[in-house]
Amino acid sequence: MTTALTRLEHDLLGDYEVAHEAYYGVHTARAVANFAITGTPISSHPELVVALACVKLAAARANRRLGLLNAEHCDAIVAACEEIRAGELHDHFVVDVIQGGAGTSTNMNANEVVANRGLELLGHQRGDYRHLHPLEHVNLGQSTNDVYPTAVKIGLQFAVHRLRVAMAALVTAFADKAVEFGGHLKMGRTQLQDAVPMTLGQEFGSYAVMVGEDADRLGEAVTLISEINLGGTAIGTGLNAPRGYAEAVCEELCAVTDLSLVTASNLVEATQDVGAFVQLSGVLKRTAVKLSKICNDLRLLSSGPRAGFGEINLPAVQAGSSIMPGKVNPVIPEVVNQVAFEVVGNDIAISMAAEGGQLQLNAFEPIIAHSLFESLAHLTAACDTLRTRCVVGITANVAHMRAAVEHSIGLVTALNPHIGYEAATRLAADALNSNSDIASLVLDRGLLTPSELESILRPDNLTGCVHAFGDS
Template sequence: MATTPDAPAPVPTDASTPAAAAFRVEHDLLGDRDVPADAYYGVHTLRAVENFPITGTPISAYPELVTALACVKQAAALANRDLGLLEPHKADAIVAACEEIRAGKLHDAFVVDVIQGGAGTSTNMNANEVVANRALELLGHARGDYGRLHPLEDVNAGQSTNDVYPTAVKIALDFTAQRLLDAMEVLRAAFAAKAEEFADVLKMGRTQLQDAVPMTLGQEFATYAVMLEEDRKRLAEACALIREINLGGTAIGTGLNAHPEYAALASRHLRALTGLPLTTADDLVEATQDAGAFVQLSGVLKRIAVKLSKTCNDLRLLSCGPRAGFGEINLPPVQAGSSIMPGKVNPVVPEVVNQIAFEVIGNDMAVTMAAEAGQLQLNAFEPLIAHSLLKSLTHLRAGCLTLAERCVTGITANRDHLAHLVAHSIGLVTALNPHIGYEQATAVAQDALGSGRSVQELVLERGLLTEARLREILHPDNIARPHAR
C-alpha cells in the first residue's frame, strides 16, 4: 500500500531564491506552467490531471501498478548504465529513487487518473517526473532542475510509453493476481473444512429445484472447494501468458532509439527486480499491439466470478428461511437485516460477493471492447483494460477473503431438519430402486406422495426390506456413492 513519503532532503537555495517559493516554472511543448514547488510531479503530469478529471481514482489507488512502474524505470536505468548510455551517478540516483517507490514511498505523487487518453502516456510521464525529481534531490539539487537530470532524456532513455506502460501493467496484474490466488486458497480451504465437517450429514440433492437423490452436505461443500481449485489453476495459466513483455520495442516494436542489447539487458534486470519469470516477446511489433493476454486473463476472472456467484446463490438458497424456506444450513449472522422487521438477518456476505461478480462480468465486457478497438500498431485503450482488470482482481480477492472469514467458516448444518427432509422425500425411492424393483418403488412413491407418510415407513410396512437392511442402504457412506448391489 502507498505510504507517506519520508521528508525529502533539503533543497539547496541561494540568496536570490526565496526559501519557500510556492511554485516552480516548468516548460513543455505547449509553453510554461507553474508547478507546485513541493510537487514531485512536473508539467506533463499537471496537464494530465487537468485534462482527465474522469474517475477521481489516481493510479496510486493501485500500489502494485506504481511499484511495477518503478521496477521498469529501475531496470531501464540499470540497462542503460551497463551499456554506457547513462552516467553512473545519474543511474545510481534513479535506482535509489525507484527503490524508495518500491518500498511504498512517494506513491501519493502518482496523481493522474487511471482513465486517460494517450495509451498510458500520462502515467509514464508521471512516473518519469517523480523518479527524476526524487533523484535530483538525492543528488543534492532542486526539484525541476532538469538540466542536471531529465525525466525524458535520462529516466525515459531508450523507452516509449508503448513498451513501458504495458510492461508495467502486466507486472502489476501478476502481482495482484498472486494475491487473488492466495485468497482463493483461503476460501477453498474453508469450503474443504466444511466438507469434512458435514461428511456424515445426509440430505436431498436437487435438480431444477426438485428433489433428486440423496447426497451428503459434505459432498455439496466439497464441490465448491473443487471448483475453486480448478479456477486457481486457470488463473495461474493466465498469469503465465501475461509474463511475455515488449520492453525494448519502444514506440511500435521496432526498437527505434534503443540500443540493440537494451531489450535483453532490461528484461534481465526486470526479472531480478520483480522475481517474475518474464520473457521478451519474439516479435515486439506484434506484442506492442496485441491485447490477447489481457482478454484471456479477463475471461478467467469472469469464469471465477460466475462460479463464485453461483456458489453464493446456493448458500443463499440453502439458508433461506429460517422457517419458511429451505433452512438446511445457517449462515453466521453478521448484522441486523432490516430497519422495520425485528430479528431479520440477511445473507449479506454472499450478496456482496454476488455484486462483485456482476462487476467483474461487466469489467470483462469493457476489456473485450477496449481490446477490440485497438488500431494498427498500438492499442490506445490499455488504461481502461488496466483499470478494469486491477479492479476485478482486487475486488475478487476481497470477496474471497470476506466470504471465507465472515461466512463459510461459521456455517452450521440443521441436521435434524435435513434428516426429516430425506425421510419424507419421494426422491429417496430412487436409491431403493435397485433393491426393491422399479414397480415397487413407483408404488411406494405414489403412496408416500398421496398419504404424506415417509418412504422408509411404507417400505417397512410392506415388508420390502428389513429395518437393518434399510438402515444399511441409507447410510451416508452407501447412499451417496457408487456401490455394488
C-alpha cells in the same frame, strides 16, 4: 519562474505552473487537468505504481550496462525507484485511471516522480531537469508503448498472486467445513427439486474444488502475461533502443521483480496485441461466476430460518432490517455476488477495449488495466471477506436435514434397482399424495424386508460416505 506555491515548467505547449511540493511535473499536471473523469488516481492501484518503478529501475541499470547512462544518474534513478517500490511517493501518482493517450500520461507521471526525487537525492531542486531529466534519462531507450504494458503485466502478476493466496485460504475453509460436515446426511437437489441423498460435507467439498480449480486456471493465465515487449519502443521496431537493450532490460527486470519474464519473439505483434489481458479477464470472470454460484447456494441453503431451506446457519454479522425486528440477512454472500457482477461487467469493458485497438497500438490499455486491477483487488477482498465473515462460522441444522431425507420421495431412486422403475414410480406418487415417507410404504407393502431396506438406505450406499444413517 518559481514562487512559494508553484514552479514553472515547460513543454511543447508552453509554460505551465506546477505545485511546488509536487514530485510530478508539467506533463502530469496537464493530464490531471485533461482527465477529470473518475477522480481515482493511478495510485489506487499500488501494484501498477510499484511495477512502473521496477521498469524504470531495470531500464536505468540496463542503460548503465550499455554505457548510455552515467553512474550518478543511474544511482539516483535506482534510489528513487527503490523508495517507490517500498511504498513511498505513491500519492504523487495522480493521473486518472481512465485517460487518453494509451497510458502516456501514466508513463510521464512515473518519469517525473522518479526524476524529481532523483534530483533531490543529487542535491538539486525539483524541476531543475538540467541535472536529471524525466525523458532524456529516466525514459532513456523507452516508449510508453513498451513501458506501460510491461508495467501492467508485472503489476497484474503481483495482484494475481495476492488473489490466489486469498483463494487458497478460502479453499481451506471450505475443505475444513467438508470434514466437519462429513457425516451430516441431507437431500441433494437438481432444478430445485429433491434428487438423491448426499452429505453436507460433499456439498462443501465441491465448493473447495470449484475455487481450487480457478486458482489453478489463474496460474496458467499468468504465463501469458509473462511475455513483455520492453525494448520494442514505439511500435515494436526498437527504434531508439540500442542493440542488446531488450535482452539487458529483461534480465534486469527479472532480477528486480523475481518474476520469470521473457521478451516477446515478435515485438511488433506484442506491442499491439492485448490478447493476454483478455485471457486473464476471462479467467477472472470464470472465478467470479463460480464464487457467485456458491454464494447463491449459501443464501438458499440458509434461507428461512423457518420458512426456507434452513439447512445451514450463516454467522449473524449485522441486523437485517430497519422495520422487521430480529431479521438477519445473508449480507456477506450478497456482497460477493455484487463483486461478481462487477467483474463480469469489467470483462465486457476489457473485451470492447481489446477489439477497439487499431493498427500498431491499442489506445485503450488504461481502461483494460484499470478494469483488471479493480477486478483482482475486489475479488481478493471478496474471498477474504467470505472466508472470515461467513464460511468459517457456518453451522449445520443436522436434525432438520435428516428429517428431510427420511421424508423425501427422492429415496425411491435408491430403491429403483431393487423393486423396478414402475414400482418405484408408483411408490413415489403414493408417498407424495398421502404425505407418507417412502420407508414406511415399502415395509407396509412388503416390497422389501426391514433388513434389505436398512442395507439399501445405509448412508455409505446412498452417498459413498462411510457414516451410519442418522449419525450427526
